[in-house]
Structures are given as C-alpha cells and as structure tokens.
Amino acid sequence: MNKYKVIYYMSVLALIPVVEWIEKKSKNLASEKGE
Secondary structure: OOHHHHHHHHHHHHHHHHHHHHHHHHHHHHHHHHO
16 A cells, blocks of 8 residues: 555545535535525
C-alpha cells in the first residue's frame, strides 16, 4: 500500500460528507428559487 493511495482514500472519505452537504444546499437553493 503506497503513500499516495492512502492520501487518495483519505481525501475521498473526507469529501463524501462535503459533497452531500453541497447537494443539500443546492437543492434548498433550487426549491427557494422555485417558490
């Protein structure tokens, strides 16, 4: 297991909740504009 793979997996795991949060935010913004 090389160092770059570890860094890659750590960054992916860190990004998952961030991406989910951004999707929720964008959906909220879209629904606010739609009203």
